[in-house]
Amino acid sequence: MASITKPSDLDALPVTPADIARAAETIKPYAVRTPLLSSPALDALTGARIFLKAEPLQRTGSFKFRGAFNKISSIPPEARPAGVVAFSSGNHAQGVAAAAQLFGMPAVIVMPSDSPVTKRERTKGYGAEVVLYDRDREDREAIARDICSQRGATLVPPFDDPKVIAGQGTIGREVAADLTALGVVPDVVAVPASGGGLMAGVAIGIRTAFADCRMITVEPEGFDDHAHSFASGHRQHGVAKGRTICDALMAPNPGELTFSINRQLVAAGTVASDREVGEAMAFAFRELKLVVEPGGAVGLAALLAGRLDAKGKTAVIVLSGGNVDAELFAKLIVASA
Numbered sequence: 001m002a003s004i005t006k007p008s009d010l011d012a013l014p015v016t017p018a019d020i021a022r023a024a025e026t027i028k029p030y031a032v033r034t035p036l037l038s039s040p041a042l043d044a045l046t047g048a049r050i051f052l053k054a055e056p057l058q059r060t061g062s063f064k065f066r067g068a069f070n071k072i073s074s075i076p077p078e079a080r081p082a083g084v085v086a087f088s089s090g091n092h093a094q095g096v097a098a099a100a101q102l103f104g105m106p107a108v109i110v111m112p113s114d115s116p117v118t119k120r121e122r123t124k125g126y127g128a129e130v131v132l133y134d135r136d137r138e139d140r141e142a143i144a145r146d147i148c149s150q151r152g153a154t155l156v157p158p159f160d161d162p163k164v165i166a167g168q169g170t171i172g173r174e175v176a177a178d179l180t181a182l183g184v185v186p187d188v189v190a191v192p193a194s195g196g197g198l199m200a201g202v203a204i205g206i207r208t209a210f211a212d213c214r215m216i217t218v219e220p221e222g223f224d225d226h227a228h229s230f231a232s233g234h235r236q237h238g239v240a241k242g243r244t245i246c247d248a249l250m251a252p253n254p255g256e257l258t259f260s261i262n263r264q265l266v267a268a269g270t271v272a273s274d275r276e277v278g279e280a281m282a283f284a285f286r287e288l289k290l291v292v293e294p295g296g297a298v299g300l301a302a303l304l305a306g307r308l309d310a311k312g313k314t315a316v317i318v319l320s321g322g323n324v325d326a327e328l329f330a331k332l333i334v335a336s337a
Contacts, residue, residue: 004264007211010204013261015162017208020169020201023070027167030102031066032058034171036178036316041287046303048310051186053175056292056322060122062248063171063198063320064088064095064158070167071156072099080105082152087111087140089247090119091295091321092158097126108153110144116247116325135250159197160255168198172205175316179209186213187313190299192320193217193226193269194251196258202318203265216308217262217269218298220244220277225253226262227269235259245274245328248295248321270308272301280304281329282336284319293324294332 004010010017037052055063072084083106086096093109100107107128111120112135124130131147133140148155157164172189179186189206191199196217203215217226223244228236237253244250254262272280277294280301284290292300299317302308308315 004207005211007208010208013204013264014257015165015169015200015204015261017204019162019166020173020205023066023163023166024170024173026073027066027069027170030059030069031170033174034058036175037288039288046310047312049314050303050310051175051179051316052288052300053171053316053318054290055171055318055320056290056296060091060094060098061321061323062091062095062296063168064091065098066170067164067167067197067201068092068095068156069099069102071161071163072096072103072105074163075154079154082154083107084156085110085144085148085151085153086156086158087144088158089250090115090123091248091323093119093123093128094126094323096156097123097128101127108147108151110140110147112140116323116328118325119323122323159195159251160257162257165197165201165258165261167201169201169205171198171318172202173208175202176206176209184314186210186316188214188216188308188310189316189318190216190218190302190308191318192249192295192298193219194249194295195255196226196262197255198318198320199266200258200261203262207265214267215265217266218302218308219269219271220246220249220298221271221273223249224269224271227271229254229259230263230266230269233263245332246277246295246298248293249298270302272298272305272307276301276305278332279336282333285333290319291322291324291329292319293321296321
């Protein structure tokens with residue numbers, strides 16, 4: 001799919017390297033510059049040199065704080081008293097709630113009724129009002145826009161927004177800087193995908209420094225709308241069927257803005273099954289001492305399952321979050337023992 005081959009071409013995208021550089025300065029006093037980890041055990045197991053971007057260590061437990069803070073910081077002071085509204089399965093919810101709290105702004109978050117209890121309670125803990133909806137019967141975006149209309153609040157989209165994408169792009173910028181400092185050139189970077197905002201930002205950040213790096217989206221098996229969209233050349237709707245333990249990766253289709261970027265920068269998409277995700281979470285816990293949520297572990301799962309072509313190569317896996325209910329986490333760890 002990838003059609004952009006020169007770093008200079010990135011300046012024509014809806015989000016540019018300069019936008020990500022500005023976002024990096026904006027979030028710097030508040031966001032964690034998460035580490036890029038390596039593991040001899042993982043390298044030996046995969047026959048590759050692997051680096052892991054540990055976003056479970058980010059503020060609020062996932063990458064979402066970056067984009068949320070960058071977006072909310074752009075809201076004019078006169079509009080801030082009306083607050084913000086967001087719709088999310090949990091990680092964006094917490095990122096928006098925490099960022100709004102830092103700005104002293106009220107926040108309303110529209111969340112699915114089956115979202116993990118941990119995510120709902122932590123969102124409330126940041127001072128946000130939570131409105132629940134039925135993900136099978138109701139339109140979360142319509143609910144959120146209605147609340148915005150009633151309150152005069154600003155909507156903070158989970159992925160289809162230039163400021164949000166630029167904030168997520170700081171991950172790619174950090175990875176590129178760390179690898180450059182080590183004198184390492186990555187062959188492939190694998191990123192979890194739902195709406196595509198994380199991949200869009202990371203791809204711009206990585207391809208700014210490493211023009212030939214292959215960018216790969218990773219999705220839950222049966223929810224691979226990005227893989228289908230890359231194959232067809234246009235956004236695919238209605239691919240997802242049933243349920244997955246990867247609650248953070250259940251967007252019904254790629255975003256319009258995100259796909260306009262990803263179709264030019266991403267090589268392909270792959271998947272991981274729920275079983276493989278559970279095994280990856282157990283590996284991260286045992287070998288890396290990290291708590292990674294299902295959606296955050298899909299890239300590692302694809303790597304361990306051999307679905308990602310990394311043998312003999314240098315690969316970066318983005319671990320996007322660590323917000324998982326203790327009961328589910330324990331169940332998956334024990335099952336993979």
